[in-house]
Amino acid sequence: MSKTLIKNIGTLLSGDIECPVLDADSILIEDGRIAEIGKGIQAECDTVYDANGMTVTPGLIDCHVHVSISEWGPRQSTMHWIDAYAASGITGIISAGETHVPSRPTDAAGVKALATVSHKIYEKLRPGGAKVYGGAIIPVIGLTEQDFQDLHEMGIMHTGEFGLGNAINPEDGGKMSEWGRKYGVRTMCHTGVSFLAGSKSMTAERILGLKPDVLCHISGGGLSVEDVQKLVEQLPEAMVEVCAVNKPGTKFSQALMKLLRERNEFCRLMLGTDSPSGYGIFPHGVWEVMGMLCAMCGLEPEIAVCAGSGNTANCYGLKSNMIRVGYAADLNVCDAPKGSQCGSVCECLREGTVPGVDLVMVDGKVIASGKTANTAPARRSVRKV
Ligand SMILES: [Zn+2]
Structure with missing residues (x-):
């Protein structure tokens, strides 16, 4: 020993x-x-x-990352960016869907195959020493309950964001959230406006109908402060992410911190970066988000650390971080x-x-x-x- x-x-x-x-x-x-x-x-x-x-x-966890294949970030043709995160103490990386893979498949068989490949790669590969949780299947019309059972049996713990594929409406995606809860596969959801890398715009009404487990970049500015409040109140089980890509010091994050404080629900807060986003990579990723929330939204540093580590570990049942x-x-x-x-x-x-x-x-x-x-x-x- x-x-x-x-x-x-x-x-x-x-x-x-x-x-x-x-x-x-x-x-x-x-x-x-x-x-x-x-x-x-x-x-x-x-x-x-x-x-x-x-x-x-x-070790911190970035709860929102779009890994591709191994360490390749094709949109900006970057390599080894996860090494840099790991060496700054961000040792956990949660994929939100392998969305940057060029000409990625969009049919059910294709997204399942891509998720399988990604999951199997990162089971073995630790870029820079970081633990990467890949295989976040992109929700598309045509996926079945059996697929969710298969994902669970493979060890995949979550989906990519609703909004990256075509299962964006409650009648298509709502049942996937249910299957996910049945088989222990957490569902993520893009919120707000469309982003560059192919995401659809996701309104509060759509999200309420989908009932996902994780509301990505909820304070990203695409939703009004009232919509943020509505989602936090009406989806009380859902985790909420503050993301680097949306400048976490804005009035939306300030309102979210106030709301979580009033509800005594900082256990729901997770931090991510969307790296490599359609627009680039954030030096020091989660550390920067923590600093922004503390300096501009009055969050206590020790709570920010929980949001950047243990809260995400709890969400996905990880015995780490x-x-x-x-x-x-x-x-x-x-x-x-x-x-x-x-x-x-x-x-x-x-x-x-x-x-x-x-x-x-x-x-x-x-x-x-x-x-x-x-x-x-x-x-x-x-x-x-
Ligand atoms: Zn997103």
Whole structure:
């Protein structure tokens, strides 16, 4: 059994909305999973890291990404962009549909085949060390209940967005949401205006009829503030995403944060980027969304971390991306950047600044540290002792 200890943690942000800040300074990892969280843990270990008083967060999850095949982003002909996300501490990537594949199929057999290929690729491939959840089937007319059962049996946990295929009306897509709930395949839905990469415009009425599980980029500006409120209230089980592609500081995100606060429902909030969107990629992805929501919408940093990690893990039943015993040891050790006026990671987020990540770990193994981490350098460094 391999054992790793991280000690001398200054602030421990769990990503768990039930308990976002933990009163602990040590994490014991056994065979890639978190075995113990506590104060002053002593154990015979293969590796001991001194966090030097820095902050530990879970590895973040981008809940809205359009992967294609392997690491290729065909629309901008980009490669290795997931590596950059992973090295900045975004260690979980949820596909919202492999929509950028050139001349992608649009019939039922074709979308199922594409989802199958994508799922099987990312079961083996971890770009830059990140865990990618591909195979998000694009909902099209002609898919059957049997298809949803097959997806579940393959291990596919979700669909791509309603609105990327032609099953956009409740009479076509509504039953797919039902099949999804029956077989544990979560459905996502594009909301608001059409985007460049082939999405249809999705009105509040359409979405209410479809009853999806995840409302993508709900504060994207395509829906009115009243529509956002209507969807949050009338689809109380649905998760809601704030997305980088829509500038998360606008009045729509501000209204959404106010509404979730009033309803005590920050557990529904997830963060994504739509990367690579029809328009490009966002440096530091989820970190930027967290900073924007804290600085411009008054969200507490520890809640923002939950939205960027554990809430999404909960939505998809992942046993990772939360600092919790039994979960995969996917985590970041970070600090204010070198030269920053901020005293801590939480202060950085409150000001809308991306912290300096000094060490990124997935399944207890370091995937980036020091100069290989892809943020501004952290003020302090982790020491291997
Ligand atoms: Zn979308």
